[in-house]
Amino acid sequence: MKQLPAHYYEIMEELQAVDFVIVELTLYLDTHPDDHDAISQYNMYVKTRKQIKKKFEKEFGPLTNFGYSYSNYPWDWKDAPWPWQV
Incomplete structure (x- = not known):
């Protein structure tokens, strides 16, 4: 590797x-669906995750396949190591 x-x-x-x-936060919101602050935190972390994912994939390639990550050219999903291998 x-x-x-x-x-x-x-x-x-x-x-x-x-x-x-x-x-x-997802688990908490399952039992507290009206907690506005928790929903705001959830949305903030989802946005943060998208930014981190974009940064990671730009530098190291896709994190997932099946349509959740863009691919470079040529197809680079086959390039190891995959995230779960490290």
Whole structure:
């Protein structure tokens, strides 16, 4: 497997932390659907996640397939390592 720069892991950790917050807020909002502050936080973290994802994919390629990530040319989804392999 090819060697990845430290920056790869830094962005990946940032993305995972934001994903954790989004999941926790989702669970909270399932039982508190009228909490305006929580909805605002959720939307802010979703926006942040999109920015981090865009930054990651620009530098390292797609995080997911099946239409959730754009591909460079040539098709680069086949290029390892995939996010779950690191």
